[in-house]
Amino acid sequence: MPAKKNTAETVRALIEGTVASLGYDLWDVTYEKEGRDYNLVVTIDKADGVSIDDCQAVTDAIEPLLDETDPIEGSYCLEVSSAGIFRVLRTDAHLRFAAEHGLPVTASAYMPVFAGARQHTGRIESFDAQTLRFEGGISVERKAVARLEAEC
Secondary structure (H helix, E strand, O other): OHHHHHHHHHHHHHHHHHHHHOOOEEEEEEEEEEOOEEEEEEEEEOOOOOOHHHHHHHHHHHHHHHHHHOOOOOOOEEEEEEOOOEEEOOOHHHHHHHHHOOOEEEEEEOOOOEOOEOEEEEEEEEEOOOEEEEOOOEEEEHHHEEEEEEEO
16 A cells, blocks of 8 residues: 555646646646556646546657656556545645635544444534544544545
């Protein structure tokens, strides 16, 4: 798993400036194995939404960078897409975005940690390296949360 994270981080560092220069926010970069294939998924966002033409423009801009620097061994499929309405929150920047915009966030936990439930939906009031604090005084350890998803 760490190799995939490092690959995604390497690609993020490589393409972030280019994506920003085109007027888009780079929401996420993931590198995942699906069956026998590997997918490099680049998710973008912009204030007035992302169209298929936007995805094509970003693809056209980053493909030469990826081809030139060749940061990924072997073959993979490049996918550029919109961050969409439902977004997985993976980073502190994602959590900050959700908190600042008052977005409803669904947290799914490994075990029942939300008053006997494994899932809770609410707005994030604050967070730090160890804890997520939701409205209504609900706190949970970050390591207990398996997935966070916001509705934008």
